[in-house]
Amino acid sequence: MTEHVVIGVDSGGTSTRCAVVTRGGQVLAHGRAGGGNQYSSADPAGAFESVLRAALADAGDITVDAAVFGVSGASVGDATAVRTVTDAWKALGLPGTPYVTDDIAIAFAAGSAAEAGTVLVAGTGAVAAYVRDGAVARRCDGYGWLLGDEGSAVWIALAGLRAALASIDGRGRPTVLAERLAAALESTPGDTQSLVRAAYARPPAELGELAPDVAAAATDGDTVAREIVADAAERLLTNLATVAPDPLGADPVVFAGALLSAGPVADAVREGLRTRHGTTPRVAVDGALGAAGLALRRSGAPESVHARLLEPLGKASDPRAGGGLR
Template sequence: MTALVIGVDGGGTSTRCVVATVSGEVAGRGYGGGSNILSSADPGGSLRGALLAALAGLDPGEVTAGVFGLAGGDSARERTEAVAAEAWRAAGLPGRPSVVSDALAAFAGATAEASGAVLIAGTGAVAARIDDRRVTGRADGYGWLLGDEGSGTWIGRRAVRAVLASVDGRAAPTALLGCFGDAAEPAPSRSPEQAGPGPAAPGPLGSAGSAPSAPSAPSAQEIVRLVHAGIAESGPAWLARLAPAVEAAARDGDAAATAILDEAARRLAATVGALGPVSGPLVLAGSLLTEPTLLAGKVRAGLAGTVVTARDSAAGAAALALHAAGAGAVPDPLAAHRRLIG
C-alpha cells in the first residue's frame, strides 16, 4: 500500500488536482471548471470533478491528507470549507481536507522555501506574506465586486466600461468594441484541461483572440445585455474572458486598452507593496503574470529582490499536504516537496 496526498488549486476559471505519493511523485491529475466561491457558477461540481478525475485508477482509502488552495476562500471561509468537505466526501475520501489560501498553494508550488511573498493575478488578484508556510498578511483578494484590482475580471470590467463610454460618445473610439462584434453570445470556453489558472478562455472574440474583420456596431444596450447574460450563465469570472482582448488591443497601440493595463499594473504593484518588506522570494502567479503578457512586463519592471515565477499550484497544495501529514506519514517532507515541484 502506497500512502497518497492530494492537492487542489481552485480559481475562478479552472480547478486543478494533483494526487502525489509521500515521496513526491505525481500519481494522478484531474481538472475541472472554476471553483471560486465568490465568482464561479458551480464550485462544488468543479472540485468533485477534478478530484474524481485525478483519483481514476487509485484507491481513495490510501489518501492520508489533502489541502485545497481555493481563491475566494478567505472571504467566505465557512462556506468554502463546507463545499470542499462535501466534494471530498463525494469522491469517497476519508477524513476532511484542509482549506488554505490559493496564494499559499501558489507559493509552495514555486519554491520549497518556508517564507516569502506571493502576488496572484489571474481571474482574481491577491498578495500575501508567507511565514513558515502560513499566510501572516494579505492585501486585496476581496472578490470581483469589492476588489481583485488588476485581475482579469477587473480588466474585463474596465474594458466593458471603456467600450460603453466609446459607444455613447463619452470617450474616443476603441478597438475593444470588436469584442462585441455582433453582440452575439460568447464562444464556448476551452476544456478545463486547457483553461489554465487564469483568464485564458476565449470570449466573444472567438478562438483566435482577435476581433472579427468587419464587426457590426452594437448598441450600448446590446452590449449590456450580452455582459449580463454572460455573467448570469458563467458567473462574474465571465468578465475575465475579455482580458486577452485588452492585451491584444494594447499590443496594437489602442489607447484605451493601454490605459487599462497601465492602471492594472499600478494597482497590482500597490497590492504587493502593501505587505511591506518581506524576507524570501516573491512568487508571481496567475496567467496574467506567468505568461509573457504586457501586464507581466509592466509589473515586473517595478519589483525588486528575488522574483520567482509560479509553476504548479496544485502540486504546491499537495506539497503542503506532505508537510501537514507529519513525519510519521512522510519520512522527508522537504525532499518530497522539492521533488514534487520539480
C-alpha cells in the same frame, strides 16, 4: 507493494484539480472535476468527491498519509469548507482529516517551497497576499469585480468598455477598443446601446474574456489601451508592495493566474518588480501540486521534496538560482 502518498487538491470557481504524490515527490495520478467554490459553485461536495475518485482510480495500491485542500472562497479552518471536504473524504473511506486552507496559499506553494513569501494572483480576479506556513497572513484586494479585483482581467475589460463607450459618445478619446470590443461582443459597431446590452448580457466573470482584446490593442500601440494596461500593472504592483515585508523580494515572490503568465500586463509588472525592488518572480505551476507540496511538508517530508514538485519551472524561474522568468 503499497505506496505511501499525499493528496493535494486545488479548487476554484470553475474547476477542481487533484494530485496524488508519493512521499518522494513522484506524481502518481491526477484528477479533475467541476468547481468547488463554497459560494459560487453548484456542487462543491460533489466536485471534491469526483476529483478524489478520479485520481484514486489511477493511483494504484496506496496509503494516504496526509492531504491538503485549497478551497476558493474559504480560509484556514473555514467551517463550511471543512465540513464539505470532510464529507467527501469520509464518503470514500479515506483515513485521517485533510487540512483545509484557501487557494491563495496554495498558489504560493505552487511557485515556491519556502515557508513564507508573497503571492500575486491575477486572472479573472486579483489578490495579493503574504503567506506563512500554508496560510494567508496578510492580503490586499480580492474583493470581487464590484468592489475590487483591481488590475484583474475583469477590471481591464470594464475599463476597456468604459473607454469604448466614451469614445463613441464623444466624451473620450478615439480608440480602436470601440470597434474591437464591439466585435468581440457581437454588438453593432458605433452603437452605444448595442454595446451596453451586449456587455450586461454576460456574467461579470465572463467579461474578463475581453481582457486579451484590450491587451492586444495596447500591444498594437493604441494609446487608450496602453494606459489601461499600465494602470492595471500599477495597481497590481501597489497591492503586492502593500502586503509584502520590507524589503519586497527578501522572501520569494510568486506570480499566479493567466494575466501574469504572458502579455503586456505581465511584462509591466515584472519590469516594475525588477526596477523598483530588484527581484524576479517565480511562476506558479498547477495548484494541485502546491497543495501536495504542503501535504508533504505536513507529513514530515523535507522542503527539498516539495521543491522537487516545482522543478518543471524550478531553476529557470528562481532568482536565487540566477535564472530568468519563463
